Amino acid sequence: xxxxxxxxxxxxxxxxxHLISIRDLTPADLDLIxxxxxQFREVLSRPIKRVPSLRDMTIANLFFENSTRTRISFxxxxxxxxxxxxxxxxxxxxxxxxETLLDTVNNILAMKVDIVVMRHPSPGxxxxxxxxxxxxxxxxxxxxxxxxxxxxxxxxxxxxxLGRVAGLKxxxxxxxxxxxxxxxxxxxxxxxxxxxMVCGPPTLIPRHMQTLNVHVSHNLREALAWCDVANVLRxxxxxxxxxxxxxxxxxxxxxxxxxxxxxxxxxxxxEVGKDILILHPGPMNRGVEITSDVxxxxxxxxxxxxxxxxxxxxxxxxxxAARQRGPELVN
Amino acid sequence: xQNPGPASFCAALLSDAVAVRWYALRLMCLRxxxxxxxxxxxxxxxxxxxxxxxxxxxxxLERLCHxxxxxxxxxxxxxxxxxxxxxxxxxxxxxxxxLRLTGERTWQYGVLDPTFYRDDFRRRDMPLKPAxxxxxxxxxxxxxxxxxxxxYTGRTIRAAMDGLLHYGRxxxxxxxxxxxxxxxxxxxxxxxxxxxxxxxxxSEQVRVEWAEAEGQDKVWIxxxxxxxx
Numbered sequence: 001x002x003x004x005x006x007x008x009x010x011x012x013x014x015x016x017x018h019l020i021s022i023r024d025l026t027p028a029d030l031d032l033i034x035x036x037x038x039q040f041r042e043v044l045s046r047p048i049k050r051v052p053s054l055r056d057m058t059i060a061n062l063f064f065e066n067s068t069r070t071r072i073s074f075x076x077x078x079x080x081x082x083x084x085x086x087x088x089x090x091x092x093x094x095x096x097x098x099e100t101l102l103d104t105v106n107n108i109l110a111m112k113v114d115i116v117v118m119r120h121p122s123p124g125x126x127x128x129x130x131x132x133x134x135x136x137x138x139x140x141x142x143x144x145x146x147x148x149x150x151x152x153x154x155x156x157x158x159x160x161x162l163g164r165v166a167g168l169k170x171x172x173x174x175x176x177x178x179x180x181x182x183x184x185x186x187x188x189x190x191x192x193x194x195x196x197m198v199c200g201p202p203t204l205i206p207r208h209m210q211t212l213n214v215h216v217s218h219n220l221r222e223a224l225a226w227c228d229v230a231n232v233l234r235x236x237x238x239x240x241x242x243x244x245x246x247x248x249x250x251x252x253x254x255x256x257x258x259x260x261x262x263x264x265x266x267x268x269x270x271e272v273g274k275d276i277l278i279l280h281p282g283p284m285n286r287g288v289e290i291t292s293d294v295x296x297x298x299x300x301x302x303x304x305x306x307x308x309x310x311x312x313x314x315x316x317x318x319x320x321a322a323r324q325r326g327p328e329l330v331n
Numbered sequence: 332x333q334n335p336g337p338a339s340f341c342a343a344l345l346s347d348a349v350a351v352r353w354y355a356l357r358l359m360c361l362r363x364x365x366x367x368x369x370x371x372x373x374x375x376x377x378x379x380x381x382x383x384x385x386x387x388x389x390x391x392l393e394r395l396c397h398x399x400x401x402x403x404x405x406x407x408x409x410x411x412x413x414x415x416x417x418x419x420x421x422x423x424x425x426x427x428x429x430l431r432l433t434g435e436r437t438w439q440y441g442v443l444d445p446t447f448y449r450d451d452f453r454r455r456d457m458p459l460k461p462a463x464x465x466x467x468x469x470x471x472x473x474x475x476x477x478x479x480x481x482x483y484t485g486r487t488i489r490a491a492m493d494g495l496l497h498y499g500r501x502x503x504x505x506x507x508x509x510x511x512x513x514x515x516x517x518x519x520x521x522x523x524x525x526x527x528x529x530x531x532x533x534s535e536q537v538r539v540e541w542a543e544a545e546g547q548d549k550v551w552i553x554x555x556x557x558x559x560x
Contacts, residue, residue, distance in 0.1 A: 010416075011457035032460075039444065039461040047469065048497040051447035318447075322458035 014319045018130045018137040022148045022187040030152065030192060036315035037156055037308070044080070044311060054083040054321050060113040062105065063140070064090040064120045069282055069306065070140050070150070074117050077313035081321075086113065101125060102132055109133055115320060118142075136320050141180050150281055151184035153312040155192055157305045158229055161277055166193030171223045173262065174233035174289050177204045177251070181281045185231060186212055199223035200262060203251035220262050224272045231279040232264050232290045255288050265291040269299075279305060382510075383527060383550035385542070391526040395507060396428045398524050399476065406438040408502070409474045414491050415444035415462040418479035420541040421509050425478060439473075441466035445490035464494075471499030480539045482508035482525075485518035510537050510550060 012032050016024050043051055059078045063071055071087070078085045088108065105116065117138045118126055123145035130137040141147040159165050170189050176182045176198045189196050190213065197215035198205055209216050217223040224230060235258065252258045269276065278290070278300040286292050295302060383391065403409045406429075413422025419442050426440050446461035477491055488506060495504065507524040514530050531537055531552050538551040 010460040011455070012460050013457045035460065039447075039464065042464050043447065046497050047499060050497075052493070053447050053452050056453075319458065322453060325453055 013322060017320070017323055018126070018139075019148055019316055019320060020126045020130060020137060020139045021146045022151050022184045022191070023146075025148075025188075025191065027191050027193075030155070030188065033152055033312060033315045033319065034156055034159060036318060037311045040080075040311040040314040040318075041308075043314075050080050050082055052082045053318060054078070054081040057114040057321055057324075058084040058086065058112060059115045059117060059317070060086045060088060060108050060135075061140075062088045062108070062116060062118045062120075064101075064118070064125075065141070066091075067119055067140070069309070070119065070147075073306070073309040074138075074140060074149075074313055077310050077317060078117075080310065081314055081317060083115075083317070086111075101128070105129055105133055109135055114324065115317065136324065138316065138320065143180065144178055144183075145180055146184045146187075147180040148184050148188075149309070149313055149316060150181050151188035152316065153305055153309045154181075154185055154231060154279055154281070155188050156312050157279065157301050157308045158277065159192075160304065160308065161301055162228070165189065168194045168229055169197070169227045170194050170229040170231060171197040171199050171217075171227040172231045172233060173199045173220065173223065173264065175204045175235055175251075176200055176209070176233070177206050178236045179233050181231075181233060186214055197223055197226060201252050201258070220264070221268060221272065224264075224268065224276060225274070227276060228274075229277040229279065230264065231281075233281065234283065235285055235289050255285075259288050263287075263289055263291065264294055266293040266297075269294060275299060277301060282306070379551050379553040381549060381551055382529060382537075383548075385548040388548040388550070391509070392424055392428050395524050395526055396425060396432055399425070399429065399507070400432065402505075403438075403474060403476075406433070408472070409438040409476065410466075410468065410470055410501075411438055411440050411476050411478060412466065412491075412495065413440075413442045414477060414479040414487065415442055415446075415464070417481070417539065418477075420539075420544060421480050421507075422478040423543075425507070439468050441468070443477075443491055443494055445487055445494050448490035448493040450486060450490065466498050469499040470495060470501045472502050473499075475501045475504045476507050476524075477504060478507045480508065481510045481512065481537050482506070482522050483512045483515055483537075485516050485520040488520050489518055509539060512537060 014029050014032065015026055016029070043049060061071055061074055075085055075087065086108070101120070108116070113135055115136045115138065116129065116133070117140050118129060119140040120126065120142050123143035125142050126137050126139040139146060139148055141150075155165050158168065158170070162168065172182050172185055182198065186196050186198075195215070197217055198209055199217045199220060202218055205216060217226075235255070264278065276299060278294055280290055280295065280300070280302045282302065282305075284290055284295055284302070286295065294300060411422055411426055413419035422440070422442065429438070430436055442463065442465050444461045444464045446459050449459070452458070475495060477488065477495070479487065482488065492504060495501065505523040506520070508522045509526040511522055511525045511528045512531055513528055515533060527550070529537060529552065534554060536553050538553055540547060540549045540551070542548050
């Protein structure tokens with residue numbers, strides 16, 4: 001590059017080569033991602049909603065578990081950055097024929113893929129992948145472990161609406177036990193200086209929660225009275241039925257009872273009488289963890305979250321790609 | 332050109348402009364004829380030189396605005412777009428000065444960050460941090476004036492033009508720069524309005540300071556090795 005190093009050209013890079021866990025990121029990394037997200041928000045308001053930055057890169061979306069929202073959001077983010085995109089879902093692939101994860105991925109990497117975005121039912125699968133392949137890995141959810149981009153977009157949406165994250169009180173309501181969103185959110189919010197509480201039935205809150213410096217409550221009213229922001233999680237019925245035990249293995253007696261005790265509805269919000277910001281990572285079970293009159297109200301930012309998902313993922317992919325040297329410099 | 336005698340050395344010391352040519356001549360001789368001219372000019376080069384002080388600065392701004400007024404009939408179809416990060420100081424000044432001269436803002440004003448369109452992405456150790464882009468209008472059919480402070484390799488302007496086209500197809504795009512470093516172009520782009528042309532060598536840096544950012548309006552040429560001011 002030319003030696004014109006104007007002092008005002010600010011430079012900054014992520015501290016990690018992969019995005020596997022929020023725990024690996026520094027607060028400065030998160031601020032950098034937010035800064036880039038702000039700029040990509042403007043890009044999406046243009047008549048031509050795309051920038052050419054990643055035009056020489058190929059990104060593979062490997063979804064070993066069902067997903068609509070996250071996959072579309074990643075795919076859109078990749079296309080807005082002009083990357084070439086390959087999609088893969090486990091249901092229509094040779095995973096069904098017994099191929100191992102490493103073999104599947106190596107086969108895809110043999111086709112010259114630069115970044116792998118992966119969702120996998122096993123916690124730790126992205127770490128394994130990052131160790132054994134040359135591509136950069138973005139975790140799009142690994143089992144009940146982490147879902148870092150969801151936490152980033154949640155924090156970004158809070159910051160967008162309230163102007164800051166530091167000093168806020170955030171409660172995460174619902175199924176903490178089976179939720180990767182909860183764990184990533186706890187790490188992310190704490191790194192940004194927020195105070196976090198989890199709230200739900202004792203059967204859905206893991207016992208180690210106190211070690212993460214998180215408040216625990218089993219009373220929804222109390223939790224709502226305490227917080228500025230409530231992140232309402234989805235009741236993951238499909239995970240609770242695992243093991244084939246049906247009702248016997250469920251963590252609460254019935255959906256109706258859950259909705260009565262832990263469902264966020266207009267009545268309880270009015271009783272608490274605070275203007276609480278409501279988030280939900282989707283897909284919603286309307287009438288179970290959240291009612292329509294809350295989900296569709298002005299204090300819910302659920303659709304903002306979806307929009308911010310694309311721009312924060314653009315920022316993550318751009319910043320990760322920036323850590324790789326261009327193709328002609330590799331030779 | 333013939334090898335200058337001692338008298339020319341004195342002249343080189345006296346005038347900055349001569350010093351630059353002398354330096355260029357030395358480079359030429361080194362490259363093509365392997366003639367070693369004395370390294371006398373180095374003494375001159377390390378001293379930062381002021382090429383525009385605040386008084387001349389104002390005159391140049393005024394002239395650029397008058398040239399714009401001459402070429403843009405009433406500014407009805409004109410958009411002024413400053414290029415981030417440093418071009419926006421100039422574009423704001425041009426905007427203010429034009430407002431003072433014409434009395435009414437009939438043009439549109441925006442700022443554009445070309446970072447995502449740059450050709451050096453993944454060729455740097457650290458990615459550049461983009462600044463704000465704010466263009467609240469379509470440039471379709473408009474006369475666009477891109478504004479930047481120092482015009483050097485032409486790469487930033489190319490990136491900015493790429494970005495600009497994402498807002499529509501302009502009727503015409505012009506380039507206004509405060510400083511044109513005319514000897515160091517990498518791409519076939521030329522400015523339409525130039526504040527001052529400078530022949531600086533590659534090892535030198537042209538530094539533009541603004542009253543609102545650095546405390547005073549000034550343009551310097553500093554040697555790359557010189558401590559930052």
